[in-house]
Amino acid sequence: TGSGLIVSFGEMLIDFVPTVSGVSLAEAPGFVKAPGGAPANVAIAVSRLGGKAAFVGKLGDDEFGRMLAGILKENGVDGRGITFDQGARTALAFVTLRSDGDREFMFYRNPSADMLLKPEELDLELIRSAKVFHYGSISLIVEPCRSAHLKAMKEARDAGALLSYDPNLRLPLWPSPEVAREQIMSIWDEADLVKVSDVELEFLTGSDKIDDASAMSLWRPNFKLLLVTLGEKGCKYYTKNFHGQVEAFHVNTVDTTGAGDSFVGALLCKMVDDQSILEDEPRLRRVLKFANACGAITTIKKGAIPALPNEAEVLSLLNG
Ligand code: ADP
16 A cells, blocks of 8 residues: 555535335435545545545535544544535435335535535645545536636646546436536546446446447546446456456445445555556556455445455455
């Protein structure tokens, strides 16, 4: 695990998850409060693996915002970049667990505090000290957080950070699928490293084919690495010089929430100090095997944050 700072930018929220599947939250006998938000999950994934992580984003100045800031702190994530909005409340997601295991979301975004981060509220010193700047959520889509997002990206890049992007599309896409796609594609060129899931690949290409040609249609000249995660089939990787697939681990999956964030956190930890991994296929494959192991372990337990592994757990799956 590297020692360079990984700054993760975007939303953090609380999922209200029913204790049973097949019914809506309102009909469920009970629910649990599960902290999440992809960029926050990535920051905690990095920290749990022994890496150096900071989170930049906005929370409501309410009980939920304080709870989330506390969770980042408990997990060793630098919270200097958190701003609290005095008016709007922390983002919330109300989840329905469908009988087929998929999730449906209804969001409290009225607007929520995360969407109201302004460019002038950014901790630029923290952002400029990033070796990797990771992002991807609703913050790219709506103002004023889109402007804050673009400014943070520029500051990080100008200071020499590698930019890592995961679009993290959670349905329903807000404010509409067309707007979401347009805003995402408008900055598609700017990342060094991009990770999409198979579902996002379909959405972004507008085709239901998941093959090398459709993945390569998303490739841009300045990319260093494009990844497509395939759940229990592992991941595909594409670079300028080589591409291939790394198989997943077989585990007893109970809940896949956070698997992609765990995968990304692991990858960033392993390359933050040494980007030459991206040009060396055997070493990259070893790192992706490690990231697949992290993703797999995250599916063994319920929830995202409680299921993120430490390095010893990953090594035990890799060596076992
Ligand atoms: P996302 O959460 O972005 O949709 P995936 O669900 O594809 O991403 O998960 C990311 C990685 O986690 C996968 O590439 C895989 O290595 C691992 N993973 C996810 N689901 C499983 C599973 N059911 N069994 C084993 N590994 C899994």
